[in-house]
Amino acid sequence: MSTESRFARMCGSTRGRLMVVGLCFAMAAVFVGVSVARHHVGDGIWLGAIMAGYGLLLLFLSGRSESVALLASHEMDERRRGIDEFAAATAGRVIAAVLVTGFVVQLARGADTAVWANLCAVFGAVYIGAMLWGRRRS
């Protein structure tokens, strides 16, 4: 058995997981900061606690559950990357449908469509950019 490969795998997985958990705690701090700035301390504490709790869940359960490991980017291999890409693509398709529906509904109401139109434009531009980048890579 290769000790080096196991060591490399542990380093990589720990770094990925700690980055995700660190992001959760950073988001918790942002939620608290924004809520305190708006004088809604109670909301900030709740939102921060939920986000920090989610981070702790990822930290302690990613070794026990593969679903949690995927959320925490823990021990990512080719199969887990494939699952992650499938989930991201599915979420992206649903978001695209929601954005287009929102734009059409606002248009039908005769309301301002700028926000929806801008979000649709950003989504389309990112998709086209990513597609062109992917074509160059493969």
Add this chain to the structure above:
Amino acid sequence: MRNDVRELRVDKGLSQSDLGAVLNVSRQTVNAIETGRYSPSLPLAIAIARFFGHAVEEVFHVD
């Protein structure tokens, strides 16, 4: 895709975690390959076959 990974692994006295550590994949991925739920990429299939000292087509069988 049918394969002989489970038989080869058991013959070597390895657990799924042990094989996963050698191949740099998770235990669940080894299980998914053994049960045929996941077809590995060509590099991973070659790594598996080399680890057991076989050719790829001797380990993985296209039905």
